[in-house]
Amino acid sequence: xxxxxSHSSLxxxxxxxALLLISTQSWGQETGCISGNCVNGQGTYVFTNGMKYxxxxxxxxxxxxxxxxxxxxxxxxxxxxxxxxxxxxxxNFNRIGDIMGEFLHNYYDWAYDxxxxxxxxxxxxxxxxxxxxxxxxQPGLIILFFVLWRKERNKNLRGQ
Amino acid sequence: xxxxxxxxxQLCVNAMYFLADITNTTYKEINxxxxxxxQPGLILLFFLLxxxxxxxxETTQ
Numbered sequence: 001x002x003x004x005x006s007h008s009s010l011x012x013x014x015x016x017x018a019l020l021l022i023s024t025q026s027w028g029q030e031t032g033c034i035s036g037n038c039v040n041g042q043g044t045y046v047f048t049n050g051m052k053y054x055x056x057x058x059x060x061x062x063x064x065x066x067x068x069x070x071x072x073x074x075x076x077x078x079x080x081x082x083x084x085x086x087x088x089x090x091x092n093f094n095r096i097g098d099i100m101g102e103f104l105h106n107y108y109d110w111a112y113d114x115x116x117x118x119x120x121x122x123x124x125x126x127x128x129x130x131x132x133x134x135x136x137x138q139p140g141l142i143i144l145f146f147v148l149w150r151k152e153r154n155k156n157l158r159g160q
Numbered sequence: 161x162x163x164x165x166x167x168x169x170q171l172c173v174n175a176m177y178f179l180a181d182i183t184n185t186t187y188k189e190i191n192x193x194x195x196x197x198x199q200p201g202l203i204l205l206f207f208l209l210x211x212x213x214x215x216x217x218e219t220t221q
Contacts, residue, residue, distance in 0.1 A: 101186070101189060104188060104189040104192040104193065105186075105188050105189065105192075107192045107196055108188040108189070108191055108192040108196070109188075111192070111195075111196055127165065127166065127169050128165060130169070131165055131168065131169055131172075134195045134199070135168070135172065138195070138199040138200070138203065139199070141203045142199065142202045142203055142206060145203060145206030145207045145209075145210050146206045148206075148210045149206050149209040149210040149213055152210060152213035152214055152216075152217060153209075153213050155213075155217060156213060156216055156217050156220065159217065159220055
């Protein structure tokens with residue numbers, strides 16, 4: 001009894017140690033905008049997880065051609081996000097309507113900023129957080145609740 | 161592992177651009193519609209249907 005009490009009292013200490021170990025991974029490493037202009041122009045941004053983004057920036061977001069480099073520097077990718085011409089073309093071909101379009105654009109921007117924040121906070125990075133939430137967790141929850149609903153429905157039909 | 165994730169992420173981005181082109185919407189709009197409206201909507205719908213089915217089972221027993 002006494003042993004379990006002492007173990008539970010040590011649990012917050014264990015969490016603190018774990019968080020400290022995770023946070024020290026980024027010690028000694030310069031983070032944030034390390035060179036150039038990361039709002040409008042060419043700039044290099046290093047996230048707390050070590051992921052480095054080098055390329056063009058517009059209104060504080062990655063734009064055009066961006067190079068992604070992992071923390072150990074072994075993975076490098078040149079990724080085309082969206083060019084000005086493509087953005088203008090999309091704007092001209094917007095068929096949903098100005099109000100709906102503006103709402104969806106603002107909703108997307110809000111979600112983008114939130115994922116950037118979450119990516120930095122969890123040390124996973126924007127891309128991984130985006131991937132986990134929208135490709136794994138959300139579809140997983142849809143399948144889970146669908147299966148649970150069908151199971152209960154079948155149970156109900158058998159009972160009648 | 162990171163390389164696989166980056167490639168899959170890029171694949172999804174390209175798929176969204178393709179979907180935006182065929183639906184005459186923008187990349188941002190189709191992203192918001194699919195991932196921020198339809199997917200959470202489906203989660204909520206199936207969750208509510210599941211809870212409703214449980215309650216129905218409880219009342220019939």
